[in-house]
């Protein structure tokens with residue numbers, strides 16, 4: 240939306256941002272009754288943003304109705320014109336202070352505002368927090384302060400309005416000043432000023448009021464003038480997300496839009512997450528410029544088409560940067576997001592993440608916090624409902640190039656999709672994995688060797704794709720029994736099935752690990768890495784591991800990526816304990832084993848597994864039928880005979 244009071248009133252609109260006049264976006268948060276519209280009307284008037292003609296017209300209307308003129312009428316009248324289809328947008332009002340162009344972003348309601356801010360539809364550099372002098376700091380004021388904290392708005396001026404209603408009494412003001420300053424400080428927000436005003440009567444807005452001689456701080460306009468604009472995109476480090484790679488003649492042209500920073504011919508660049516490097520050879524333009532007039536540099540906002548000095552394979556989704564300041568190649572992100580879909584977002588929910596030009600499958604590893612934007616209260620629930628805000632760990636199926644939002648707002652923002660529709664938007668608060676610290680293989684002088692066979696050749700022989708079936712459940716639930724039966728059946732059909740049993744790998748590769756949470760997580764990680772390697776070689780890998788932690792399993796899922804099947808072998812504890820084939824439950828009950836899953840260590844059942852097998856109700860052959868049907872349905876089998884369930888060998 241773009242307010243155009245000027246257009247509607249035939250006055251020349253303000254320039255977007257004159258070179259010497261920084262543009263600052265501010266938001267006014269506060270209850271409507273606290274005088275928000277009045278303050279906005281007053282600010283517009285005192286900065287010359289309202290044509291006299293418009294003012295006279297409104298004053299005449301007020302007089303006709305026998306009402307005193309109210310500044311808030313102005314906004315109502317602008318809104319009414321908008322409703323009639325005239326080009327007015329009350330959500331982006333512009334005016335000028337001594338040295339700044341100000342864009343006022345409206346906050347119609349918490350939910351809309353949070354959504355706009357978090358999804359990037361609106362970005363506030365600073366805020367005015369409005370308090371009614373007669374009411375003082377209320378719950379709602381605190382919620383507004385919290386909202387600013389949530390959005391990371393660091394520059395805040397507090398405006399204590401309606402001072403006329405408290406006879407401009409200094410003690411009233413000082414008490415409010417002390418209370419709100421302390422509250423904001425607790426949230427890590429410092430108020431640059433706390434200003435006593437009467438928006439209706441004009442005190443403290445553009446002129447220091449004669450009725451507040453005890454106040455020596457800035458006026459509202461001076462406070463606005465002191466706000467710093469966000470750093471201009473051109474001043475940030477180079478980020479050029481690759482949109483496409485074209486082949487013309489023998490040349491490869493890498494195309495995209497420079498989001499931030501600038502790019503020069505002859506400069507060394509890095510592609511993330513692949514870590515590949517090259518030097519910019521040319522910047523292409525159409526039509527081809529005469530010799531000697533080729534472009535040699537581009538800045539933020541420009542569409543870029545470049546060629547490189549060497550042949551490297553790069554793809555859409557990678558981000559070009561300089562070697563000194565590259566984005567992270569990350570798989571685990573802490574994200575603050577706004578959720579729009581009907582189905583709540585919770586641990587395990589699969590989503591598609593879109594970040595700049597990249598797209599990756601992901602799921603929620605952990606829900607850290609849920610906030611109801613209506614009350615701005617945090618909830619203990621670990622699911623984020625429609626129109627709620629939350630902080631989650633997103634686990635991606637592969638590394639993507641990303642920056643924390645505080646470092647680069649363009650590459651620190653993402654959209655989430657479910658079922659092909661936008662389901663949420665978020666800000667990247669931090670990068671959780673070590674991908675950033677771990678250089679790409681090339682940088683460590685490691686060149687992974689690929690298999691001599693193609694996946695088509697393997698599918699030709701085995702009749703199926705590679706896949707990982709991860710059986711999780713209590714000790715004695717029947718994981719190994721099921722895995723072995725499926726292994727035999729697939730083998731019998733000519734498939735390539737490989738069993739990785741937790742117990743077995745603990746005898747060798749994982750013999751250094753015990754049963755602490757950290758050791759189990761590491762055990763599961765190694766199993767996942769091995770399973771993933773074998774999957775890449777076309778095997779159907781059957782992993783049988785207790786794997787009791789949802790977070791560790793989320794990591795496993797991220798390591799394996801596609802064709803991963805989490806299967807919960809859900810046998811009740813009492814049944815497992817009655818079976819107790821290894822006598823371990825008896826030992827655990829006798830205190831001879833500490834931290835035994837189900838006895839004195841937790842088992843977190845999967846919230847969204849691909850399959851649940853109630854293994855106290857089915858015989859193993861029936862369980863194997865269901866596993867096979869799951870793989871068949873997912874399209875893992877390519878030859879009909881590999882998919883036919885005949886129970887052979889069981």
Ligand SMILES: Nc1ncnc2c1ncn2[C@@H]1O[C@H](COP(=O)(O)OS(=O)(=O)O)[C@@H](OP(=O)(O)O)[C@H]1O
Nearest residue numbers: 714715741742754759762784785786787834835836
């Ligand atoms: N404290 C404790 N808790 C759970 N299980 C224990 C423990 N100590 C030994 N065992 C035996 O080890 C097997 C579990 O190993 P895993 O590698 O599958 O476990 S984990 O995924 O790392 O949690 C498990 O095997 P299964 O019975 O086949 O599940 C047990 O036999």
Ligand SMILES: Nc1ncnc2c1ncn2[C@@H]1O[C@H](COP(=O)(O)OP(=O)(O)O)[C@@H](O)[C@H]1O
Nearest residue numbers: 714715716717718719720818820854857858859
């Ligand atoms: N579907 C089933 N019905 C009855 N008993 C079963 C079934 N599956 C496994 N069992 C028995 O349960 C016990 C534990 O099975 P096992 O596969 O070793 O479990 P886990 O690998 O999960 O520890 C074994 O004695 C096994 O024979």
